[in-house]
Amino acid sequence: MKESETLIENLAKAVPESWLADPRRYADQLIRNLEKDTHPQSEWVLWNPAATGVSRPVMDYLEQLINRMPDPLHIKVMTLDFVPAQADYRRRSSLYFGQKEAAPADKPPASSGVAALPLLWRREFLLHQLSRAFEPLPSALYLPYEIMPLNPQQIMAIPAPPLHHSNGPVEHKSLYTCVLRSGIKWRIAPSSEQLEGVASVIAKSREYRAAASPGRNGSMGIQQGSGVQLGSGVQQGSVVQQGSGVQQGSGVQQGSGVQQGSGVQRGSGVQRGSGVQLSWGVQLGPGMQQGSEVQQDTWPPAPPCEAMPAVSILLAVYNMRESLGWAVRSVLAQTFPEWELLIGDDGSEDGTADLPYLQSDPRIHIHRFSPNRGKVFVLNELLSLARGRYVLELDGDDWLQPEAAALLAAAMDGAPEAAIATGASGLWQGTRHLGPLWRGALPYRGHRADADAAAPLVPRLYRAAMLRGIGGWPRRTGADARLFEDIAVCEALLAEHPEPAVVHRPVYHRVLRADSVSQRGGARYPAWFSAQADNMKGGHPQ
Known part of the structure; x- marks a missing residue:
């Protein structure tokens, strides 16, 4: 030929x-x-x-x-x-x-x-x-x-x-x-x-978007029939039971307008049919039917969400317009609908807070701070506004697995004495053109902070009352005031509540970037740790 x-x-x-x-x-x-x-x-x-x-x-x-x-x-x-x-x-x-x-x-x-x-x-x-x-x-x-x-x-x-x-x-x-x-x-x-x-x-x-806008520009209608199960309780090595007040059944409305009718079940077992599998715990099975593709010029609005959220997701950003949309999309993809997303824009100069995508769901709330005050300041301001009983920290260049909020909240529900829920995470390397590239899965290994090196817990879902009980993220002054806040807050909480709740599967994706504040400031850790040890009093840094 x-x-x-x-x-x-x-x-x-x-x-x-x-x-x-x-x-x-x-x-x-x-x-x-x-x-x-x-x-x-x-x-x-x-x-x-x-x-x-x-x-x-x-x-x-x-x-x-x-x-x-x-x-x-x-x-x-x-x-x-x-x-x-x-x-x-x-x-x-x-x-x-x-x-x-x-x-x-x-x-x-x-x-x-x-x-x-x-x-x-x-x-x-x-x-x-x-x-x-x-x-x-x-x-x-x-x-x-x-x-x-x-x-x-x-x-x-x-x-x-x-x-x-x-x-x-x-x-x-x-x-x-x-x-x-x-x-x-x-x-x-x-x-x-x-x-x-x-x-x-x-x-x-x-x-979720397709189910939120049936008939929109081409009558896209996804019918989820019997035998199709979509859930975060998929058995993947270890079985995790979902809790934290999520009611899943006939007529459940999933935040951004997703309504799942009878025949769709969420649970710890997944019936796998002949459909195409695209992801961890996500299968588009033969019960899904389609009319024609949707042309979306604007994002379909989600219905009003008046219920008190169980999880407040805090996202402090500065000049992260390029990566923020993907982080927010991972929140919108959560299988757990009882969340609110509080975005704190710390004086960005690239229009980060003006992304139209941030207006796509009423559970997203944007707060602007100026001039730039640093991540600790923004997180503590957002903490004062958070309504959830749990607080999940997310960075603007990282993202969540769709089951993250559900599994971490369920783990925390099962460990009432824990101040932090954590788990395994995926590690990625940021690149200039190809985006994040997979490096491997990091298992839960506990929190480490000594004179030589530190490895804070990733991810971190906090019990809001306990986080507020230590005054939030420790505020500091001096050259290292904007460094190692993740290590400091883990040290303070684990000093009083040493056993975290753990999910033994990756629920958070962390991207390493050579130009990040933590990577550029890594050489200052020994001096910071020495000062941290001197300032410890009453179980947490002052």
């Missing part, structure tokens, strides 16, 4: 890598490339932002699959299915970073079952989806998961291309060998953890 007669237009490496940092700009350029009609007869487009090249044998393999499809008209996207395998943290992390990686968790999150990589798109569908508005993303690497059909019947999983060696075909033994030896070149070697840590937030927030 001649190149001009190909069934598939190859758009791998169609947009420069530097544009990945701006998903909207990236999508607009991809639209321009598609509208050039390089191959107008090509009904399918090969595209994934992580892919930079595809070999001719792989293209032939994909074209043969298309030719053998009996009735492909309803299929909009084809995803590559790679054999799931246990994470090989050491091997992949050294590949990404050339340095020692984070140790894997003692109970790492189970894979969703399939490491699905969207690769082939029907041309008209791709153009339509790229043209609509979409919610914040950490980078364009994850754009495919934002624009995939919500109807799993429109997604077809195809086997990964066969691997070849000089001695013949090679068996797919791990995701690592699949992605690196499949005839496809990648910017990064995709891992299930890398994809699932982000795709879970995308899937859950898209599901």
